[in-house]
Amino acid sequence: MTLLATSARRAAPVFACIGLLAIWQVASLALKNDSFPTAIEAIRAIPDILGDKESLINILASLRRMAIGFGVAVLVSIPLGLLMGRSRAVAAFFNPLLMVIYPVPKAALMPIIMLWLGVGDIAKTLVIFLGVSLPVIYHSFEGARAVEEKMLWSGAAMGLSPLQRLVRIVLPAALPEVLTGCRTGLVLALITMITSEMIARQSGAGNILFNALDMGQYDTVFAMIIIVGAMGICLDAIFERVRARLVRWSEPQFDMPLSFS
Amino acid sequence: MKVVPSRSSEWVRPVTSQKPASAIIEIDRVSQVFQTSARKDHLALSDISLTIDEGAFVSILGPSGCGKSTLLYIVGGFVSPTSGAAKIKGQAITGPGPDRGPVFQEFALFPWKTVLGNVMYGPRQQGVRTPEAEAQSRALIEMVGLKGYENFYPKELSGGMKQRVALARTLAYHPEVLLMDEPFGALDAHTRTRLQNDLLNIWERDRKTVLFVTHSVDEAVFLSDKVVMMSKSPGRIRQVIDIDLPRPRRRNELLLDPRYQKYVVDIERMFDEVDETGSPS
Amino acid sequence: MTPRILPSNVFLGVAPIVLVIAVWQGLVSFGFAPAVLLPPPGFVFSRLLQQLVTWTFQQEIVATLIRLFAGFAIAVVLGVSIGIAAAASPAINAVVRPIVRVLAPLPKVALYPALLLLLGFGHGSKITLVAADALFPILLSTYYGASTVEQKLIWSAMAAGTPRYQILFKVVLPAAMPSILTGCRIGLVISCIVVFLAEMITSTDGLGHALVTAARTFQAVDMFVPLITISLLGLILNALLGAVRSYLLRGFPEA
Numbered sequence: 001m002t003l004l005a006t007s008a009r010r011a012a013p014v015f016a017c018i019g020l021l022a023i024w025q026v027a028s029l030a031l032k033n034d035s036f037p038t039a040i041e042a043i044r045a046i047p048d049i050l051g052d053k054e055s056l057i058n059i060l061a062s063l064r065r066m067a068i069g070f071g072v073a074v075l076v077s078i079p080l081g082l083l084m085g086r087s088r089a090v091a092a093f094f095n096p097l098l099m100v101i102y103p104v105p106k107a108a109l110m111p112i113i114m115l116w117l118g119v120g121d122i123a124k125t126l127v128i129f130l131g132v133s134l135p136v137i138y139h140s141f142e143g144a145r146a147v148e149e150k151m152l153w154s155g156a157a158m159g160l161s162p163l164q165r166l167v168r169i170v171l172p173a174a175l176p177e178v179l180t181g182c183r184t185g186l187v188l189a190l191i192t193m194i195t196s197e198m199i200a201r202q203s204g205a206g207n208i209l210f211n212a213l214d215m216g217q218y219d220t221v222f223a224m225i226i227i228v229g230a231m232g233i234c235l236d237a238i239f240e241r242v243r244a245r246l247v248r249w250s251e252p253q254f255d256m257p258l259s260f261s
Numbered sequence: 262m263k264v265v266p267s268r269s270s271e272w273v274r275p276v277t278s279q280k281p282a283s284a285i286i287e288i289d290r291v292s293q294v295f296q297t298s299a300r301k302d303h304l305a306l307s308d309i310s311l312t313i314d315e316g317a318f319v320s321i322l323g324p325s326g327c328g329k330s331t332l333l334y335i336v337g338g339f340v341s342p343t344s345g346a347a348k349i350k351g352q353a354i355t356g357p358g359p360d361r362g363p364v365f366q367e368f369a370l371f372p373w374k375t376v377l378g379n380v381m382y383g384p385r386q387q388g389v390r391t392p393e394a395e396a397q398s399r400a401l402i403e404m405v406g407l408k409g410y411e412n413f414y415p416k417e418l419s420g421g422m423k424q425r426v427a428l429a430r431t432l433a434y435h436p437e438v439l440l441m442d443e444p445f446g447a448l449d450a451h452t453r454t455r456l457q458n459d460l461l462n463i464w465e466r467d468r469k470t471v472l473f474v475t476h477s478v479d480e481a482v483f484l485s486d487k488v489v490m491m492s493k494s495p496g497r498i499r500q501v502i503d504i505d506l507p508r509p510r511r512r513n514e515l516l517l518d519p520r521y522q523k524y525v526v527d528i529e530r531m532f533d534e535v536d537e538t539g540s541p542s
Numbered sequence: 543m544t545p546r547i548l549p550s551n552v553f554l555g556v557a558p559i560v561l562v563i564a565v566w567q568g569l570v571s572f573g574f575a576p577a578v579l580l581p582p583p584g585f586v587f588s589r590l591l592q593q594l595v596t597w598t599f600q601q602e603i604v605a606t607l608i609r610l611f612a613g614f615a616i617a618v619v620l621g622v623s624i625g626i627a628a629a630a631s632p633a634i635n636a637v638v639r640p641i642v643r644v645l646a647p648l649p650k651v652a653l654y655p656a657l658l659l660l661l662g663f664g665h666g667s668k669i670t671l672v673a674a675d676a677l678f679p680i681l682l683s684t685y686y687g688a689s690t691v692e693q694k695l696i697w698s699a700m701a702a703g704t705p706r707y708q709i710l711f712k713v714v715l716p717a718a719m720p721s722i723l724t725g726c727r728i729g730l731v732i733s734c735i736v737v738f739l740a741e742m743i744t745s746t747d748g749l750g751h752a753l754v755t756a757a758r759t760f761q762a763v764d765m766f767v768p769l770i771t772i773s774l775l776g777l778i779l780n781a782l783l784g785a786v787r788s789y790l791l792r793g794f795p796e797a
Contacts, residue, residue, distance in 0.1 A: 115762065
């Protein structure tokens with residue numbers, strides 16, 4: 001592909017963003033609805049939000065909860081998924097539990113969890129943890145399952161213990177699939193975070209959104225939407241970079257749709 | 262890039278035919294260049310010129326990668342040649358059409374349709390009304406030996422049966438030319454020989470023109486009136502051999518026939534020989 | 543995301559549910575959890591049956607179902623058409639692809655306040671949110687299925703006389719069905735979840751709303767009932783979709 005074509009390809013998402021914002025601008029001008037500010041008005045409100053100490057604390061709190069929930073989930077789920085992939089006993093034990101949890105919307109558990117654990121950070125972080133765990137476990141499981149038996153035999157012949165084989169062969173071999181799971185988990189972390197904050201409003205980005213809604217500050221509402229959207233895009237882009245680096249050696253994986261759990 | 266013109270001239274005329282020979286397919290100086298992912302150009306076919314007479318059974322024989330399938334696809338209109346042109350009955354070939362019916366090695370049956378549904382597809386597409394199309398299709402299905410399987414899905418059939426369906430499906434829209442791309446390549450030896458026999462029996466009925474791609478020498482000799490030998494990539498025509506064996510051909514007779522054996526031995530030897538550009542085929 | 547962790551036959555489908563109920567009962571009976579916070583399964587299910595025969599609860603279910611089906615239907619129609627169009631035309635692909643890449647990682651639920659402002663607090667905003675969330679998996683699966691159709695199938699159809707514009711409907715669409723239906727399955731699960739969450743965030747009716755109302759009055763049992771209802775609905779709808787899938791794909795070899 002020519003240099004022009006590759007740069008056009010890379011720039012395309014940027015054009016898409018600009019295009020979408022342009023459509024927004026035109027639509028809001030056309031509709032002349034008070035509750036539908038133009039894109040420019042919304043963008044102008046962004047520095048106000050980021051400058052406001054209260055809001056900034058809220059947003060950072062959201063990110064912190066997300067990071068912790070995601071981090072702990074990954075630390076727990078990857079080993080669990082890998083183990084399930086290689087050991088029938090472990091798989092048989094956890095499968096039923098997971099299959100039941102799978103269809104339940106985790107953020108919907110917020111009120112129930114709040115009932116049990118109060119309204120603090122723990123409740124929200126727990127929900128994020130649950131939301132992220134499932135895709136990561138599933139993909140780690142699939143990735144571990146697909147590891148070629150012969151690779152493990154070679155490892156055993158070289159004198160590696162089962163634990164060493166898990167860490168030094170299964171983990172790297174399953175890494176592409178595991179990272180796909182993590183990417184899905186990251187998207188879900190963001191979604192679960194926002195949703196749980198919208199449901200149980202004490203602090204956080206979701207809270208800011210709905211406060212602004214209640215108080216009629218429509219610019220702020222849309223500005224927050226852009227901020228959250230940007231967060232999502234940035235996190236995804238960063239993760240993609242890291243992922244591509246880590247699994248440079250693997251075959252390209254199809255951009256499979258994000259599954260929601 | 263030096264393009265070496267093919268040496269032998271290509272007037273293919275079936276000696277056994279009673280009617281005056283008339284060309285149906287003309288391939289004129291066709292070359293095909295593919296762009297590989299490594300940004301290099303790959304010359305698949307080099308300056309092919311060939312004329313095929315109506316009613317002839319012509320095999321295109323060559324090693325893997327010599328471009329023989331590509332040549333078939335060009336005649337079928339699925340691929341456009343980089344240079345040169347192919348014509349059928351004087352008309353330029355610009356795309357696929359029911360006058361040239363393909364039969365692929367992978368069968369390519371529609372998995373969502375039954376055997377009957379697959380065979381009826383062509384006639385329905387031609388505008389034949391359903392009851393008629395169904396009757397015609399049933400007859401064809403019986404002719405290829407699959408009576409009773411009309412409501413089966415392709416996944417329930419063996420490889421040999423799938424290929425019979427594929428053949429019936431193509432015959433259903435009455436093409437003038439049959440384009441067969443290593444149709445028996447995916448089948449085991451026993452099924453292959455049975456289908457070769459059955460193909461000849463079916464062909465004898467109305468003697469359509471057949472272009473048959475294969476890499477098997479004995480298959481080519483057994484089935485055809487003419488064998489077009491191609492060199493390895495870039496594909497060029499090395500030689501065209503008339504197969505002067507009587508029809509109808511029976512495998513058990515032919516295998517013992519010294520003329521058949523000589524054809525096979527000679528052609529195999531030609532493949533082993535070094536050709537004029539200095540590289541073995 | 544379809545859990546292919548265990549082969550899906552009925553017994554293994556029911557077993558985990560039974561297991562969880564058993565654990566649940568155990569937690570209550572052995573005093574690990576006070577009944578106020580975690581009512582025993584028996585209570586919850588009897589309350590569920592009680593509610594099911596009341597007109598008000600039935601109305602909640604209907605409201606939720608309307609939004610779910612409408613949103614899902616829109617997502618299917620848009621997702622399949624755009625997916626096939628993008629697979630068929632490089633021009634459309636060039637436009638659609640970057641837009642999808644930008645919008646996909648965006649939490650659509652963040653748009654919810656905007657939708658509330660524009661479409662009000664009733665059905666419209668929720669249906670749109672459901673459609674927006676369910677759209678992407680369906681679109682991507684359709685695109686994938688349509689762009690990986692075996693070339694020789696298309697060639698066979700063309701040789702049989704199918705004009706170019708009919709190839710999409712007669713060959714590409716049927717051949718892409720397995721992928722499309724997989725995407726629809728994911729989209730259906732997402733629809734169930736999103737409609738429930740949207741109703742929890744703000745609504746005047748629906749199952750999600752019922753949960754939040756019960757939460758405000760600290761009625762633990764009444765909180766569990768809508769949650770279990772939506773889970774059951776999800777299971778039933780999934781099973782129905784599975785049956786439709788089996789019928790439509792009866793000719794296809796098992797992937």
